Amino acid sequence: EAYVLPTDYFWAQLNGPPSAYALTALTRPADLRITIYVVLGVLVVYLLNFLFRRTRLGYWLHRAPERLSFMGPIFVRAAIAAAFFYSALSWSFLGPELSLNAMPLPWLMRGVLFAASGMIAFGFLTELAAAAALAVFTIGYWKFGLYLMTYFNYLGEMIVLVLFGMRKWSLDRLMFGALRRFPKFRDYETSIVRIFYGIALIYAAITVKFLHPAMTARVVTDWHLTQFHWLFPSDPLLVVLGAGLAEFAIGFFIMIGFEMRLTVIISLFYITLSLLYFRELVWPHLMLYGISLSLLVKPEVFTLDHYLFERERKKAAEAGIRWWKRPFLPHTQEHVPEKT
Numbered sequence: 397e398a399y400v401l402p403t404d405y406f407w408a409q410l411n412g413p414p415s416a417y418a419l420t421a422l423t424r425p426a427d428l429r430i431t432i433y434v435v436l437g438v439l440v441v442y443l444l445n446f447l448f449r450r451t452r453l454g455y456w457l458h459r460a461p462e463r464l465s466f467m468g469p470i471f472v473r474a475a476i477a478a479a480f481f482y483s484a485l486s487w488s489f490l491g492p493e494l495s496l497n498a499m500p501l502p503w504l505m506r507g508v509l510f511a512a513s514g515m516i517a518f519g520f521l522t523e524l525a526a527a528a529a530l531a532v533f534t535i536g537y538w539k540f541g542l543y544l545m546t547y548f549n550y551l552g553e554m555i556v557l558v559l560f561g562m563r564k565w566s567l568d569r570l571m572f573g574a575l576r577r578f579p580k581f582r583d584y585e586t587s588i589v590r591i592f593y594g595i596a597l598i599y600a601a602i603t604v605k606f607l608h609p610a611m612t613a614r615v616v617t618d619w620h621l622t623q624f625h626w627l628f629p630s631d632p633l634l635v636v637l638g639a640g641l642a643e644f645a646i647g648f649f650i651m652i653g654f655e656m657r658l659t660v661i662i663s664l665f666y667i668t669l670s671l672l673y674f675r676e677l678v679w680p681h682l683m684l685y686g687i688s689l690s691l692l693v694k695p696e697v698f699t700l701d702h703y704l705f706e707r708e709r710k711k712a713a714e715a716g717i718r719w720w721k722r723p724f725l726p727h728t729q730e731h732v733p734e735k736t
Contacts, residue, residue, distance in 0.1 A: 397604055397611040398493040405602055406493055406611060410543065414607035418640065421633040430629050434638065442708040458599040458657065461693045468690035469564050472589065475686020476553050477517035480529065482679035484509035489536050491680045499539050508532050516557070519566020526557030545599040552592025556585045586690065588697040593687050594651025597643055605640030612636040619674065632689050653699020660691050
């Protein structure tokens with residue numbers, strides 16, 4: 397909505413009184429029937445994936461991407477550096493609807509974003525660059541308010557960079573060596589980014605699609621989405637409700653770590669489809685791709701999946717790891733016996 401609708405219209409609607417009239421789609425028998433079919437279909441897909449992951453082949457396929465786990469920080473780092481660069485280049489902050497000119501000292505804000513982009517790209521004084529970007533985010537929150545929760549994925553990554561820096565393929569490693577700060581908490585980098593990303597998706601679903609559905613309804617009508625009968629129902633109101641439910645479910649599943657890789661793949665499908673059809677600006681989505689690729693290859697940490705899969709439970713039990721510690725350990729560590 398923010399990328400395809402006129403900016404003035406977007407902010408006028410967002411600042412208007414909330415309305416949950418999209419939920420009235422469920423009062424129509426045909427729409428309710430379609431909703432039930434879709435929800436049941438999604439549950440079946442997740443159940444089949446759950447059963448497949450319990451097999452030897454499913455377990456191997458699920459773990460195979462972790463061979464590229466060393467690339468996870470690189471994906472996110474490249475994404476946030478590029479996003480900051482194009483953001484500053486277009487006089488925007490995080491998204492085209494957030495103009496730098498609406499913030500105090502826009503030239504300074506732009507310069508900070510350019511500098512942070514370059515420093516993060518080369519891994520030079522990364523903690524300082526992230527702290528400067530975090531200061532701009534704080535100023536943006538003062539100007540744009542809670543709407544910045546839509547971009548909490550940026551906030552999560554900036555917090556991680558401030559705490560842990562970037563020592564993979566970076567100038568910081570050449571100058572300062574390996575990072576020795578917070579060694580016991582480094583495994584939670586991905587968890588922080590994942591949880592903040594999930595919160596951003598949930599907030600966007602509730603704020604825009606559920607409480608201000610007129611914006612999404614206009615996108616549906618302006619872009620004639622109901623003509624694609626294989627993907628969208630004929631009722632525009634149900635499209636709005638379905639989009640909100642999908643975004644909420646994806647954000648919630650990512651936040652709690654439920655069927656993580658399947659959920660991330662589904663989200664990438666939606667993001668890519670949106671970019672191709674709406675011809676949106678690419679740079680606001682760079683962070684979404686960076687985080688998604690990182691989540692696909694990094695070992696799962698602090699997720700609900702740790703409780704659900706028998707193979708992981710058995711190996712953790714054989715390693716002598718207590719049940720309450722298992723969700724807090726990545727797969728690469730949970731099979732290592734505890735030190736005495």
